Amino acid sequence: MQKIHLYLIALMLLLAVSPARAQNPAPAPAQEKPIALMNGIAHLGNGEVIPNAVITFRDGKIETVADATRVRLNLDGYEVISIEGQHVYPGFILPYTNLGLVEVDAVRATIDEAEVGEFNPNVRSLIAYNTDSQIIPTVRSNGILLAQVAPRGGVISGSSSVVQLDAWNWEDAVVQEDGGIWLNWPSIYRRTGWWAEPGPIEMNKEYDKRVGEIKQFMDDAKAYAEGTPATINLKLEAMKGLFDGSKKLYIRADNAKEIVEGIKTAQQYSIPEIVVAGAEDAWLVKDFLKDNKIPVLLANVHRLPARPEEDIDMPYKLAGMLHDEGILVGLLYDDLKSNRNLPFFAGTTAAYGLDKEQALQLITSNTAKILGIEDVAGTLEPGKSATLFISEGDALDMRTNKVTQAFIQGRDVNLHNKQKELYKKYKDKYEAGK
16 A cells, blocks of 8 residues: 555656646746846837947846947946847837637637627736746747737627736736727628638628617716716726726727728717727728827738739738828737737838838837837837847848847746747757658
8 A cells, every 4th residue: 555655646746747848937037137238239119220239227127228339338247248240129019919818729728818798898808818828938939028918709808908928927917907998890791601612792781780789888888987876887897998098999990991980989989099900901091090190000911902903912011001101000910820920020011111120110119109008118218128139130030030038127038938849859859860
């Protein structure tokens, strides 16, 4: 009997230890010593580049960003890191994602991105965010260090929050809590069939009814926000921030008419902070967007045009067209499998109307302004969070980007991930076979 107990104990220890190699790296400890990055090429995220820069940060905050050939700093007590010939960038920002809410699409138990029902503004994606997701480290490896995690489904999906991507739990991760409400505007047209056998596109006969339901809910929410209700309604309570400007309304819409009607409906209720996400037809209503000062988060740069008669390059050059009109533009990619490629989508826009630094702004300073976190992120500036990374090459070019070091709030982040582990495993296997 004693031997059986010993065997059971040994087995339990083996089971406890075996998966340890597959676990994500532990979050980095707080910055203890001030750090100076010397002689790198600093891309500030605001369109400026310093070819030979010195960047210092202490206690998680940037102290200095300057031309190393023009300043002399006393670096006694600093950890000095020479990055000559390498590039430094502010952490890239993913503005709409189900990262940490979905792990394996084919396993229902790992999916926690949507709630039952159509109107769920009270649903908080933040408290469902799983910091142990094995997808998060793969995203960090391409320089994406911040993300706005948002729910999916229904008409009003819920509230989104911005997180930094190196934390033990959602409380440690949060950068901006419940900053936005996501509204999926009804589609005017609906596709029939399925992806393997697509049918014809037809008018959505339920469109006016769906819009009416949205307006009725907005009526209730507005009245609730302006009144003194006897009882708390959690759904309507969550909507109050839209009317006083403390929350942003993100409207998912692609068709030109959907974009205009969604914005006008929000304006009818005096919602001051409106963002359009998706926006495939934004080029058709660019004057309307400009006149109303509506920022746009363009989705899925790497796609086909919306219509057969459109320019085949339209998805690639749309960001440049809107930028030229003075519209504030950011990029999103709502496919979890492709989230990590966000910087390369920005790189595509640099080949179609934007220069490299303007393209960089689409995933740094522009996105920070759209999300309302520009005081802490988006650019390399004194006083902002030391959330940045170093790459051996151009971070917008998939051929040369190689992130060698990343810092989140001044903490030196471990860049190991499951994909790197598998790469090394099978590289060693097949090279050994040779």
